[in-house]
Amino acid sequence: MDARYSRQVALPGFGTAAQGRLSAARVLVIGAGGLGSAVLPTLAGAGVGTIGIVDDDTVDATNLHRQHIHGTDDIGRSKTESAAESIAALNPGTLVITRTDRLTSANALPILSEYDLVIDGSDNFATRYLAADAASLTGIPLVWGSVSQFGGQASVSWPDGPGYRDLFPSPPPPGSVLSCEAGGVFPTAVTVIGGLMATEALKILSGVGSPLRGRVTLFDALTGEFSSLDYLPDPSATPVTRLIDYEAFCGIDTVTADEVSALADDSVLLDVREPWEAEIASIRGSVLIPLGELSTRFEELDRSRPVVVYCHHGVRSASARQFLVEQGYRATHLAGGIDLWARRIDPEMERY
Template sequence: MLPLVDPGPALPPERIARYSRQLMLPGFGELAQRRLAAARVLVIGAGGLGSAVVPALAAAGVGTIGVADDDRVELSNLHRQLSHGVADLGRPKVDSLADAVRAIDPDCDLRRHGERITAATLPGILGDYDLVIDGSDNFPTRYLVNDAADLAGKPLVWGSILRFHGQVGIAWRGHGPTYRDLFPAPPPSDQALSCELGGVLPSLCTAVGSFLVTEAIKLVTGIGEPLLGRVLFYDALTARTREVPYQQITDPVAGLVDDELFCGADGPDDPVGAELSAAELLRMLRGGDPVRLVDVREPHESAARRISGSEELPLARIEAGDVPVDGSLVVVYCERDPRSRKAVHLLRGRGLDARFLAGGIRAFVDVGGEVVGAGVGAEAEASV
């Protein structure tokens, strides 16, 4: 593998002393360190992965690091985002990370990009960097970053974490497949767990973050064998890793699409009174209130579990004009609520009294609502 970055100027004595333990590595040496010093690496996300990746890049000697994140530090971040502390609560995460880098190496050029990453803003930011590391926590951003790197011809080192598992890979068209070749399309937005909903083992952030930094160093310096055409899976509970090879199956992207359009995020604001809480629905059902329950998921999802007494009417059929005709209150639901929100917009536009179940069937189960279906028994057994 050829080095990605040309070497910078000769290192002064204090830099040689600082990096002495890696300069002595076989096949590394001062030339590789000078490449790191000249490298410009953009990191997407300053959360669990970003807060592990950025300080490690700075400590390794990467000369310029950009951090893109518009979030602020919250108390629930601190168990896993180790670059932020109690004193940083409420601060922009890019500012907190800048302080962490400054404490490690004041000479590192840390560039803060505190705006939201979009199809309009990302290309201009990415143009100033040699390589991008994606540590974001959502599918829309992952696909957007992959596509922007694809269009720019720049390597992308990506990682993801959830619960006890992590994944790491490299996307670089012309040298190997991209993220879209592994995952051609994102899951429905109401089926994709996040760390906020699914949880994450805190030590997983540093473990996967170390993998990401190692891959970036390999690309910049030309040492080792990068994860091109291979994705690494890490299971923290068993301390096992496995690799899955994959090949290019997609064509280059033609352009960028804003994440909320690409992944079907929420559309227009919900009409007043369109939302119904799971607790309120449960009260209405137990009280015998006239409610027409409509499940807008696909049949295989409804077969796994559904609210008793509901009827199946997938969103695609509603979009095609198939709507309930009686005058009852219509309560639509899906796994969480993105598809049901869309359904409510359509049904209300046709004059029906329709509301969506906030949080979907998952919220209904959480408040003690009863569900039926082929997957209910297995799910209950697995949760014991």
């Protein structure tokens, strides 16, 4: 047995058998961002044999205060590649399988079927529901967590229940939950919730302890307090029998960077970022109305033309799109925001 694991093998009830189960385990981690940055090195350090990482994002400077698996030199790199390099340095005995594409309804089932457990550290509701449904259909446990500003929550979904949809039958309205980009995030909230997620994964894989079955643990960094919520399977819930269009399910009406490029001349491009962000980079011909001013300035927009809204990563724009639709506009928003636009359409554009 590798000496690096001696301190956990010595734990009461753990031993070499539990360590052997970790070594044989295959875990898929969705997201190499804030939560993934806490989960991934913990799993590798504990000796999980195979770790898959799915993330289509790249590292930028705004990530580094909380995504500690990445460094300054990784800015602009694929997060999966950066995370894989960090894991290799920590534990070369862990096999890392990387995917730099996004988890979708088309690829989720074949991807998840190769693993024993999936950990969802994504930052959007469409992926969370996709991960929950795909885990249910493939019959593997799902460890999930989420963070907002100064707090967060974590739990486990089981194929035979209770699961994520028992707790959250339907997603919140688009834009109603602040993103890290719009609302900020306390770095240790990510660390704590990611640590709880890794703890649940290690308990399930090793067979040690009692996982969070039918319970959610909540953490408030401002008070330093933990609390828990019990929940049961919803007897009236519609069984999950297939994967669906999760962006449509979550009320997200998006267009791709390529589609916006083709539609730019016929649409109003609305930038809902802050002025300082627009000074760094903007899409040519766009109108700037910060999200906080949109409710009083929306009538400045031409109602006769469709509106394509964009922001940095596509979160604020989802909220703006919903508001404009309610005002009678034909509105969509740019998936991935100007960050993806810069990567796909205008590589010379300055990124932040």
